[in-house]
Amino acid sequence: MEIFEVYRSALPLLLKGALMTVWISVIGILCGSFCGGVVGILECNRLRSRWLSPLLRCYVTVFRGTPLFVQLLIVYFAVPDALHIELSPITAGIITLGLNSTAYLAEVMRAGINAIDGGQWDASYILGYSRFSTFRFVILPQAIRNVLPSITNEFATLIKESSILMIIGVPELTKISKDIVARNLKPMEIYLMAAIFYLIMTYAVAYCTKFLETRASK
Amino acid sequence: MSLIVAKNLALFYKSAKSPALENVSFTIEEGRITQFLGKSGSGKTTLLKCIANLTSNFTGELTYKNRPIKAMSARDRATHIGFVAQSFDLFPHMTVLTNCTHPQIHVLDRKPAEADAIALKQLAHLGMSEYVERFPHELSGGQKQRVSIARALCMNSRLLLLDEPTSALDPESSKKLVEILRVLHNDGVTIALSTHDMTLARNLLDRIYFMENGRIIEYFDAKTKDISETTSIKNFFAH
Numbered sequence: 001m002e003i004f005e006v007y008r009s010a011l012p013l014l015l016k017g018a019l020m021t022v023w024i025s026v027i028g029i030l031c032g033s034f035c036g037g038v039v040g041i042l043e044c045n046r047l048r049s050r051w052l053s054p055l056l057r058c059y060v061t062v063f064r065g066t067p068l069f070v071q072l073l074i075v076y077f078a079v080p081d082a083l084h085i086e087l088s089p090i091t092a093g094i095i096t097l098g099l100n101s102t103a104y105l106a107e108v109m110r111a112g113i114n115a116i117d118g119g120q121w122d123a124s125y126i127l128g129y130s131r132f133s134t135f136r137f138v139i140l141p142q143a144i145r146n147v148l149p150s151i152t153n154e155f156a157t158l159i160k161e162s163s164i165l166m167i168i169g170v171p172e173l174t175k176i177s178k179d180i181v182a183r184n185l186k187p188m189e190i191y192l193m194a195a196i197f198y199l200i201m202t203y204a205v206a207y208c209t210k211f212l213e214t215r216a217s218k
Numbered sequence: 219m220s221l222i223v224a225k226n227l228a229l230f231y232k233s234a235k236s237p238a239l240e241n242v243s244f245t246i247e248e249g250r251i252t253q254f255l256g257k258s259g260s261g262k263t264t265l266l267k268c269i270a271n272l273t274s275n276f277t278g279e280l281t282y283k284n285r286p287i288k289a290m291s292a293r294d295r296a297t298h299i300g301f302v303a304q305s306f307d308l309f310p311h312m313t314v315l316t317n318c319t320h321p322q323i324h325v326l327d328r329k330p331a332e333a334d335a336i337a338l339k340q341l342a343h344l345g346m347s348e349y350v351e352r353f354p355h356e357l358s359g360g361q362k363q364r365v366s367i368a369r370a371l372c373m374n375s376r377l378l379l380l381d382e383p384t385s386a387l388d389p390e391s392s393k394k395l396v397e398i399l400r401v402l403h404n405d406g407v408t409i410a411l412s413t414h415d416m417t418l419a420r421n422l423l424d425r426i427y428f429m430e431n432g433r434i435i436e437y438f439d440a441k442t443k444d445i446s447e448t449t450s451i452k453n454f455f456a457h
């Protein structure tokens with residue numbers, strides 16, 4: 001009976017932590033998709049700019065080549081210290097996840113656009129589409145179809161990686177679990193439950209991916 | 219009347235040892251069928267791409283009705299010159315009908331109802347009425363090509379460029395294409411195509427430029443010459 005009591009008291013808190021995890025991850029993936037999309041577009045073969053491209057490549061290389069944990073420490077501790085500002089743990093967490101997923105999704109988007117046959121650009125050009133219209137009506141719809149699975153995979157990754165935000169005190173699922181364990185000393189029950197929550201969230205994302213892929217292929 | 223006049227066209231690719239086009243001069247006459255014949259790599263496709271302004275780093279003079287093609291706006295060019303690529307390049311996320319209406323609406327600012335009527339008429343003309351709601355991946359090569367031709371004609375293009383139009387077609391579809399091009403020719407559409415398909419070239423015999431290594435080495439006009447008077451073109455047909 002004791003186990004039921006453990007779960008009865010822990011479940012509402014774990015649920016709250018899970019919601020925070022989802023919220024942070026959703027904001028992170030939205031920032032990443034938008035900014036990553038823009039960076040990816042500016043980095044694709046047809047639009048690459050001689051001046052902007054080195055800067056964007058540098059950004060992508062740095063954020064893909066360094067641990068998320070280090071990025072988080074820099075955003076939460078180093079940047080506010082240097083700029084004399086204050087960042088809440090949640091804001092710092094969202095900024096870090098957003099910057100990180102922007103770098104990854106920029107690469108995904110770039111590859112998705114470059115994968116589109118050159119004939120599509122040529123056909124649009126011959127038909128008189130402007131560059132913007134070509135992008136909006138011809139290239140992007142096809143590119144998004146190409147990258148949809150990668151974006152949802154990145155979302156699943158972000159959900160799992162958001163657990164690292166516990167280190168700066170963001171009340172997400174892992175932090176809440178750790179706090180509960182510190183109080184009731186039941187690590188197996190609580191961490192197992194946290195793992196199940198993560199599994200449900202990532203499974204839900206995988207299911208949505210499948211659904212979107214099926215819809216997009218029709 | 220000459221629609222296209224090219225004088226001393228030349229094009230060099232940095233990576234290539236020899237020029238893609240060298241001292242190429244030709245005309246495309248209104249209402250006629252002009253064919254650019256030659257082996258693969260002779261410069262036929264490059265030439266058509268220059269006319270469509272897909273390749274613009276050439277030197278020399280290239281005009282459409284006395285206007286430099288490079289100086290024409292995208293919309294202006296689209297309403298005069300249609301291009302059907304070897305791979306047809308239909309938009310895969312759009313239906314056959316949308317492929318034909320979308321450019322009309324978004325480039326020519328036509329109203330959807332008007333664009334629909336024009337597209338349906340062109341598609342019916344090319345025997346594609348029953349496929350209007352299909353997507354490109356649901357069509358055969360010949361059907362895709364007909365949609366690509368219809369899409370170009372929907373833009374009012376009176377000059378139709380076709381790059382190796384039979385290269386992806388089976389013999390039956392190639393035969394059908396010849397019929398379609400004859401119909402379009404009779405409707406007054408000017409046709410220019412590149413090919414190394416002897417049967418197609420023979421079936422559409424009118425004006426021929428024979429190309430080799432980026433140069434035009436022989437010219438033939440059915441109105442003024444007999445094939446037997448040519449050398450390279452005669453040899454090409456003899457093989």
